[in-house]
Each structure stands twice: as structure tokens, then as C-alpha cells.
Amino acid sequence: xxxSGPRLRDVYITGFGAHLPGPPVGNDRMEDHxxxxxxxxxxxxxxxxxxxxxxxxxxxxxxxxxxxxxxAGMTAKAVSAALDDAGxxxxxxxxxxxxxxxxxxxxxGHAAAVQAELGAGPLELASYQSVCASSLMAAKGAWLQVRxxxxxxxxxxxxxxxxxxxxxxxYEGTALVDGKGRLATEADFLRxxxxxxxxxxxxxxxxxxxxxxxxxxxxxxxxxxxxxDPCMWAGSTRADRxxxxxxxxxxxxxxxxxxxxxxxxxxxxxxxxxxxAWIGVWLEKVDSGRIFPDQVDHLLCHYSARSLRxxxxxxxxxxxxxxxxxxxxxxxxxxxxxxxxxxWVMLEAFxxxxxxxxxxRVLLIVPESGRAMIGFxxxxxx
Amino acid sequence: MAGxxxxxxxxxxxxxxxxxxxxxxxxxxxxxxxIRKLTRGRFELADYHAFLINLRQQVKDGALWxxxxxxxxxxxxxxLRSTLMQHAVTEHxxxxxxxxxxxxxxxxxxxxxxxxxxVGSEALxxxxxHEASKPDPFGLLGAMWIIEGLGSIKARPWGLKVRxxxxxxxxxLRFLLYHGDNDVAHMEEFRDMLAMVLPDxxxxxxxxxxxxxxxxxxxxxxxxIAA
Numbered sequence: 001x002x003x004s005g006p007r008l009r010d011v012y013i014t015g016f017g018a019h020l021p022g023p024p025v026g027n028d029r030m031e032d033h034x035x036x037x038x039x040x041x042x043x044x045x046x047x048x049x050x051x052x053x054x055x056x057x058x059x060x061x062x063x064x065x066x067x068x069x070x071x072a073g074m075t076a077k078a079v080s081a082a083l084d085d086a087g088x089x090x091x092x093x094x095x096x097x098x099x100x101x102x103x104x105x106x107x108x109g110h111a112a113a114v115q116a117e118l119g120a121g122p123l124e125l126a127s128y129q130s131v132c133a134s135s136l137m138a139a140k141g142a143w144l145q146v147r148x149x150x151x152x153x154x155x156x157x158x159x160x161x162x163x164x165x166x167x168x169x170x171y172e173g174t175a176l177v178d179g180k181g182r183l184a185t186e187a188d189f190l191r192x193x194x195x196x197x198x199x200x201x202x203x204x205x206x207x208x209x210x211x212x213x214x215x216x217x218x219x220x221x222x223x224x225x226x227x228x229d230p231c232m233w234a235g236s237t238r239a240d241r242x243x244x245x246x247x248x249x250x251x252x253x254x255x256x257x258x259x260x261x262x263x264x265x266x267x268x269x270x271x272x273x274x275x276x277a278w279i280g281v282w283l284e285k286v287d288s289g290r291i292f293p294d295q296v297d298h299l300l301c302h303y304s305a306r307s308l309r310x311x312x313x314x315x316x317x318x319x320x321x322x323x324x325x326x327x328x329x330x331x332x333x334x335x336x337x338x339x340x341x342x343x344w345v346m347l348e349a350f351x352x353x354x355x356x357x358x359x360x361r362v363l364l365i366v367p368e369s370g371r372a373m374i375g376f377x378x379x380x381x382x
Numbered sequence: 383m384a385g386x387x388x389x390x391x392x393x394x395x396x397x398x399x400x401x402x403x404x405x406x407x408x409x410x411x412x413x414x415x416x417i418r419k420l421t422r423g424r425f426e427l428a429d430y431h432a433f434l435i436n437l438r439q440q441v442k443d444g445a446l447w448x449x450x451x452x453x454x455x456x457x458x459x460x461x462l463r464s465t466l467m468q469h470a471v472t473e474h475x476x477x478x479x480x481x482x483x484x485x486x487x488x489x490x491x492x493x494x495x496x497x498x499x500x501v502g503s504e505a506l507x508x509x510x511x512h513e514a515s516k517p518d519p520f521g522l523l524g525a526m527w528i529i530e531g532l533g534s535i536k537a538r539p540w541g542l543k544v545r546x547x548x549x550x551x552x553x554x555l556r557f558l559l560y561h562g563d564n565d566v567a568h569m570e571e572f573r574d575m576l577a578m579v580l581p582d583x584x585x586x587x588x589x590x591x592x593x594x595x596x597x598x599x600x601x602x603x604x605x606x607i608a609a
Contacts, residue, residue, distance in 0.1 A: 227409040229421065242422055257429035269539065270421070273408065280405020287398050314569055320391070352516075 012382065013214040014085025015202030016348040019077035021060040033063045034191055035168045038181040046194035053304045057195035057336025069103045072113035075159030078198035078344070079118060082155065090120045094151035097126045097132035097142040099158040099340040114157060130230060132219060132302065133368035134158065135340040136375035139201070140219040142189045146203045158340035159198035165264045166191040176260035186238055195336035199344025207382050212356055213222050217378040220290070222281045224372040226292045229371040231274050232266045234342055250361045252346040255335060271369055278367045278374045279312055285376065286321045297360040299323045300350060302342035303367060306343060356381040393573055398600050399590045400527045407528060407597035408536070414605045421542065431489050435497045436607045438480045443507045444529065445474030451522050452512035459518065462578045479557040486554035502603030507600055513592060520579045524593030527572065528600060531553035534568050
């Protein structure tokens with residue numbers, strides 16, 4: 001490989017921030033908090049909660065439906081917390097990379113809204129939009145900015161405001177509700193899965209002193225979108241989602257809403273296949289020597305080990321690719337699944353947990369069902 | 383460097399490589415026109431009939447190449463020979479199920495009996511018999527991983543989707559539904575078979591290569607199905 005200019009630099013995460021809106025909402029209250037569709041109880045809710053293991057979460061909506069914060073507002077609060085943690089201020093950011101599933105506005109990008117909410121001066125922005133793995137897209141961008149010497153301080157942030165999508169008005173009067181007032185499973189399941197919040201990390205070319213930092217070894221993302229129809233999506237119906245000309249914006253907002261295309265949806269049969277595809281990418285990383293499972297001291301992932309089915313755990317064990325459950329660190333039961341923000345919320349809690357010790361290797365895994373993607377980030381505690 | 387790996391480590395290593403091959407195989411299958419029709423709600427009875435017709439050749443040949451492979455296993459591996467022979471006995475009439483499903487779903491028996499192999503089935507069949515004709519054809523364990531994996535992981539979900547889409551009774555779906563048996567037990571049995579021939583670097587490489595070729599040819603067989 002040829003190199004021109006200065007050599008690539010090592011990059012460290014020096015600040016960690018998280019923001020969770022409002023008080024925690026327990027499983028007994030969450031359905032009433034979001035609002036019941038046509039006043040009915042969910043058919044799949046209990047099953048969804050058993051599967052994902054979530055016991056409480058946070059919403060940026062009050063129980064009466066009032067909006068307490070914006071996606072950009074939450075993301076900005078997480079960025080401020082991360083800067084604070086790093087001992088830096090707003091004026092120090094040179095590159096701001098944001099991730100989200102859906103910003104507050106359709107246009108322009110989320111990063112601009114976050115910058116505005118922060119009240120930050122002129123800086124370079126990048127908006128990454130996907131689902132959970134957008135977090136690592138932004139992290140990879142920020143990492144490379146610092147690594148290449150383009151920025152001295154880069155921030156990777158992620159925010160989600162999923163609960164707005166889960167209010168009854170998003171479903172009532174649409175084709176997602178049947179004649180008996182029951183909400184379609186592909187819509188209902190996610191109401192019990194996703195919630196709100198934001199997280200951020202600060203990256204610099206040197207570790208902080210004193211205190212623990214995380215050296216970024218590498219970030220790998222693999223998308224398998226060429227092989228799968230959308231697995232989690234918004235903007236088309238279940239039946240038509242493979243065709244891009246079925247997009248909500250082609251039909252127009254009113255027609256699309258009536259068809260049930262303006263809702264977050266998940267195909268759970270396809271999800272089972274996508275999980276196997278994630279495992280396939282993981283096994284390939286192990287097989288090629290990119291990851292040595294027995295050298296990973298801490299694993300952070302916003303899926304719980306217990307939600308993996310018996311045959312998947314069996315496969316991982318039989319292929320010497322399982323990382324034992326005692327090495328998994330998670331806040332999933334308390335903070336819920338916050339999509340792209342989950343990984344930073346977990347990492348922030350991990351750094352405060354007393355678990356990381358200098359020399360430990362920390363692996364972040366971010367699977368995204370969207371159109372089948374998985375990301376990995378390898379870190380070392382310094 | 384350490385010396386010979388343990389049997390356990392060698393088995394885990396091959397299984398991991400096979401799982402990666404299977405993941406790629408499953409994704410290729412998902413992208414074939416026939417499976418796309420099934421998952422996108424466009425699957426018709428004619429597609430189901432074409433599916434059964436085209437599977438039948440491969441299922442019928444399965445027990446035959448397995449028998450031939452067993453007959454080519456030397457006396458150092460009698461246990462593996464026994465296992466393959468048992469497998470062949472268990473499966474050698476399975477193609478009759480496909481014929482019965484075809485008739486129960488409204489097809490004419492003569493149509494499935496007289497159908498020709500598609501391009502992919504021709505290639506797959508030739509490849510399997512070629513491999514099975516070699517002495518000690520242990521590479522075929524890789525082919526079994528692909529084909530049996532399909533039976534234990536994919537067949538039943540496909541059967542349920544066909545039932546949901548076409549509203550067929552279970553007696554017209556027995557081949558697909560009946561294959562969804564215990565995956566965990568399958569895995570244990572397969573590990574035992576690998577342990578009969580590993581550790582051996584050349585054998586390990588052959589098993590993985592045979593799995594890759596079989597997966598590509600199998601996917602071609604499904605890709606070639608058009609109602």
C-alpha cells in the first residue's frame with residue numbers, strides 16, 4: 001500500500017454520553033403510556049417482552065401524548081454529556097457525525113438539527129441514516145476523520161424517537177388494523193421493542209490522562225441488502241415493500257397512511273433468517289481470524305444472549321465461536337432497545353460500571369434487521 | 383506452534399466453515415425467483431408443482447449417491463459406512479412423498495414421473511455421483527451438511543408458507559412439513575460423523591470445498607425452477 005502525507009493516527013474514545021428522557025416506564029405501564037390502538041390490549045405484547053427481555057424503557061412522550069423532547073434535542077444532550085465527560089466544550093468539535101433511524105424532519109439531515117440544538121458554531125457534519133447500525137457508520141466516519149488527521153476532535157452521536165411512531169393515530173384508520181380492531185403483528189411487535197434516547201462518544205488522537213479511554217482497533221460493517229427484502233422498514237406495506245415504486249412518497253402521504261405504509265414494520269419470519277445471516281458474518285469473522293472469541297473480555301450488544309434460540313447458541317458453541325454470557329454487558333433490560341443509540345448508552349454505562357480494566361478488549365456488535373446488516377467495533381481499554 | 387489439533391477443535395473448525403457456507407447458501411436461495419415468489423406472496427399452485435417436480439430428482443438421487451459413497455468407504459471407517467447406509471435406508475423412499483404431495487395438491491402423477499431434470503439438477507446429480515465414486519469420499523459430509531441443513535432448517539418454514547399462501551391441506555405438504563425435525567439432534571449426529579474422519583487437514587479442506595460446490599449447484603437447481 002502506498003502512503004502519502006502523514007501516517008494514520010491511533011484514535012481513542014475519550015468521552016461518553018447518554019441521555020434518556022423522562023422516568024423509566026415499566027412493562028405494566030408501557031402500553032397505556034403509548035396508547036392502546038382502538039382501546040384494545042395487544043395480542044403479541046407479552047410474547048414480545050418475554051423474547052426481548054426488556055423490563056423498562058424511556059419515552060420522550062408523556063402518557064397523554066405530549067412531546068417532551070425532539071430526537072435532535074435528545075441527541076444534542078448526549079453530545080453535551082460526552083463532551084463534558086471528555087473535558088471538552090462545544091467549540092472543540094470539528095466533525096459531528098450523527099446516526100438515527102429517522103430524524104425529526106424528513107429534510108434536511110439529522111446532524112444539522114443536532115448542531116442547531118447544540119448551538120454549536122461552524123463545523124463539519126455528516127448525517128448517517130439507517131437503523132441500529134447507523135451508529136457504527138457514524139463511528140467509522142468519525143474515527144477515520146481523526147485517524148486521517150482531518151479532525152482533532154470528532155463526535156459520533158446517535159438518537160432515536162421511536163415512540164412517536166407508536167401512537168394510536170399512526171395505525172387507526174389504516175389497513176394495519178383489521179375489522180375487529182386488531183393491529184397487525186408486523187406493526188404491533190415493534191411497539192414492545194423500541195424506545196427513546198440518545199448516546200454519543202468523543203474521539204481524539206490521544207487517550208485522556210488521567211482516566212480510562214478506549215483505543216479503537218477497527219470497525220467493520222457488512223450489509224447483505226442485495227440478498228434480502230426489507231426486514232424492518234417504514235414507507236411501504238408488507239406486501240409491496242420489495243418494490244421501490246411502492247414508496248409512500250409516490251402514493252402521496254394520505255394514500256400511503258391509509259394503506260398502512262407510514263408505520264414502522266417488521267417481518268418476523270424474515271428476521272429469523274436475517275439472524276442466521278448475522279451469525280454467518282460473525283462466524284466468518286472468527287474463521288478468518290479477525291476476531292478471537294476467547295480474547296474478548298467484554299461483549300456489548302443490544303440483543304440479549306437469551307433471545308438467541310437454542311439452535312443458534314448450540315451452533316456457536318459447537319463452532320467454538322460463543323462468547324460466554326458472563327462476558328456480555330448490557331443495559332437492555334433497564335434502558336430498552338434504543339435502536340442506533342443503544343450501543344452508546346450501553347458503552348457509557350459500561351465505562352461507569354467498574355468493569356473495564358486497562359488491556360481489556362471490548363467488542364461492540366450492532367446487528368440491524370433493516371435490510372440485513374451487522375457491524376463490529378473492536379476496542380481496547382487504555 | 384502446537385502439534386495436531388484435538389478432534390474437538392478440528393470438528394469445531396470445520397463446522398464453523400460449514401456454517402459460513404450454509405449462511406451464504408441460504409442467502410442465495412432467498413434471492414432465487416421461486417423463493418422470492420414465496421416470500422413476497424406471489425406463489426401459485428403451479429409454482430408449488432414445479433417445486434415438487436424439481437426436488438424429486440435430487441431427493442431420489444440422494445439415497446443413491448449416499449449408498450454409492452458408503453460402498454466406497456474403506457474398512458478403516460466402518461462406523462461411518464454404517465451411518466451412511468442407515469441414512470440411505472431412511473431416505474431412499476422419500477421421493478414417493480413428493481409424488482404423493484403432488485397428486486394430493488391436484489397434479490397428475492404422470493407429470494411428475496415423466497419430468498426431466500433441470501440444468502441445476504443435472505449438474506448437482508453428476509457432481510454427487512462423481513464424488514461418491516471416489517475411494518473414502520469423506521468430502522460428501524459437506525454435501526450432507528448442505529442438503530440435510532436445508533431439510534432441517536428451511537423445509538418446514540417453506541411448507542408453512544406454502545400452506546398459508548395456497549390453503550393446501552397437510553397431506554399435500556408432507557415432504558416439506560415432515561422434514562422440520564429436531565435440529566439439535568441433527569447437529570449432534572453430524573458432529574459425530576465429522577469426528578470419525580477428523581483431524582485431517584486434507585479431509586477438512588475437502589469437506590468444506592464439497593459443501594461449497596454442492597451449495598452452488600443446489601442453488602442453481604432452485605434458480606432454474608420456473609412454473
